[in-house]
Amino acid sequence: xxxxxxxxxxxxxxxxxxxxxxxxxxxxxxxxxxxxxxxxxxxxxxxxxxxxxxxxxxxxxxxxxxxxxxxxxxxxxxxxxxxxxxxxxxxxxxxxxxxxxxxxxxxxxxxxxxxxxxxxxxxxxxxxxxxxxxxxxxxxxxxxxxxxxxxxxxxxxxxxxxxxxxxxxxxxxxxxxxxxxxxxxxxxxxxxxxxxxxxxxxxxxxxxxxxxxxxxxxxxxxxxxxxxxxxxxxxxxxxxxxxxxxxxxxxxxxxxxxxxxxxxxxxxxxxxxxxxxxxxxxxxxxxxxxxxxxxxxxxxxxxxxxxxxxxxxxxxxxxxxxxxxxxxxxxxxxxxxxxxxxxxxxxxxxxxxxxxxxxxxxxxxxxxxxxxxxxxxxxxxxxxxxxxxxxxxxxxxxxxx
Numbered sequence: 001x002x003x004x005x006x007x008x009x010x011x012x013x014x015x016x017x018x019x020x021x022x023x024x025x026x027x028x029x030x031x032x033x034x035x036x037x038x039x040x041x042x043x044x045x046x047x048x049x050x051x052x053x054x055x056x057x058x059x060x061x062x063x064x065x066x067x068x069x070x071x072x073x074x075x076x077x078x079x080x081x082x083x084x085x086x087x088x089x090x091x092x093x094x095x096x097x098x099x100x101x102x103x104x105x106x107x108x109x110x111x112x113x114x115x116x117x118x119x120x121x122x123x124x125x126x127x128x129x130x131x132x133x134x135x136x137x138x139x140x141x142x143x144x145x146x147x148x149x150x151x152x153x154x155x156x157x158x159x160x161x162x163x164x165x166x167x168x169x170x171x172x173x174x175x176x177x178x179x180x181x182x183x184x185x186x187x188x189x190x191x192x193x194x195x196x197x198x199x200x201x202x203x204x205x206x207x208x209x210x211x212x213x214x215x216x217x218x219x220x221x222x223x224x225x226x227x228x229x230x231x232x233x234x235x236x237x238x239x240x241x242x243x244x245x246x247x248x249x250x251x252x253x254x255x256x257x258x259x260x261x262x263x264x265x266x267x268x269x270x271x272x273x274x275x276x277x278x279x280x281x282x283x284x285x286x287x288x289x290x291x292x293x294x295x296x297x298x299x300x301x302x303x304x305x306x307x308x309x310x311x312x313x314x315x316x317x318x319x320x321x322x323x324x325x326x327x328x329x330x331x332x333x334x335x336x337x338x339x340x341x342x343x344x345x346x347x348x349x350x351x352x353x354x355x356x357x358x359x360x361x362x363x364x365x366x367x368x369x370x371x372x373x374x375x376x377x378x379x380x381x382x383x384x385x386x387x388x389x390x391x392x393x394x395x396x397x398x399x400x401x
Contacts, residue, residue, distance in 0.1 A: 009206075016312060020296075021296030032046045035263070039076060039082060072093050117153055150171070156253070193228025213255070240282055
């Protein structure tokens, strides 16, 4: 029975938990999410699409399914010309997301979570009370539908995630907290280690990272966070949900600084073998909640589940169509393809980018502005031509430096 399922903290205490992958990018590519606002009104407009992707993550081996509530705060849903709030309301979008994830999770033994993320209210300097009011409206819906726990994810400023954790703790659910930062720390200069300590002290039961950086940059950062937590005597479960993209050349703000963001990132996609390496290194680093974010497709989660099958004692259902380490290639008609049916071949392969004449590395856009800067104040109106021209001029000047 669902009521007898072990909760997230109990599962983490016993072993590894696999998260799901990236809904926003996957659904944008499929035609259900608009790039720019990145908001999840697809829960109302196309619930079948959200359900199908959620089901694919479950079949790939996810132990936790995330309601598609990313960026579904009311202030984001009516920001810069986005009409999702006026058309549906934030409550309706979050309600639909909860219904979808509960229904799909019941098909297996998965837990459910409701997520909330950074807000235009914070960027606009509206203060703690206004920002927490946005968070509480979302969490009230998660509690109403009895999702198993809450995730504060995708925060660039530790102050804002502290406010989010504090708001969530009032509702009695376990709280996970992940920032979208790398080794440089948050956008106001707080170190990654101190961010972890502050999240833990704010009340987070699970501390970690998501998005903006690739699996291996993320692992470098989580090790810094782990050491800082240990130095302060803070015992917390660790969580990583990185990009499914390679970003060794990204700047402080991660992949959104790359000139390829968001429509030319395909040459950076991690292979399933990269994901097996990520899963093993994360586990060995002491991370027990291992999942993915933007760019993580179901086959990536399947790779994580296959790598950790010895620890979990099982393979995911999706492995029925995927023999470990390419053994299915032995059935191929061509002998040179059959010759690739080995772990050694795929572990040693260094794939080409697949894009002839492409640059080896990108030059990130380094604007150096964050919350508190005039250009980041948000508003409901569509971005004006004057604002756009000023942004282009700023970018041109930065690139000429």
